[in-house]
Amino acid sequence: MLSSLPLQVMLYFNVYYFPVWCLAEGIVLHLKYHLLPWYYQFLLVTAFLILSLAEGFRLYLGYLGNLQEK
DSSP: OOOOHHHHHHHHHHHHHHHHHHHHHHHHHHHHGGGSOHHHHHHHHHHHHHHHHHHHHHHHHHIIIIITTO
């Protein structure tokens, strides 16, 4: 199997940008949380957790599969 250089570059930079995105999204969520109805609060927190876990898992699998050439 061959590794993909564009995918390697994307994964490399995304590993560094993901914590920045997570922090910015968390700050915005904190700032507008109290202004929303309870069902939007629940949906926003749920979506944030699912997206964060999925992105972390995707980066982990991409790192294992492409960057380590396995």
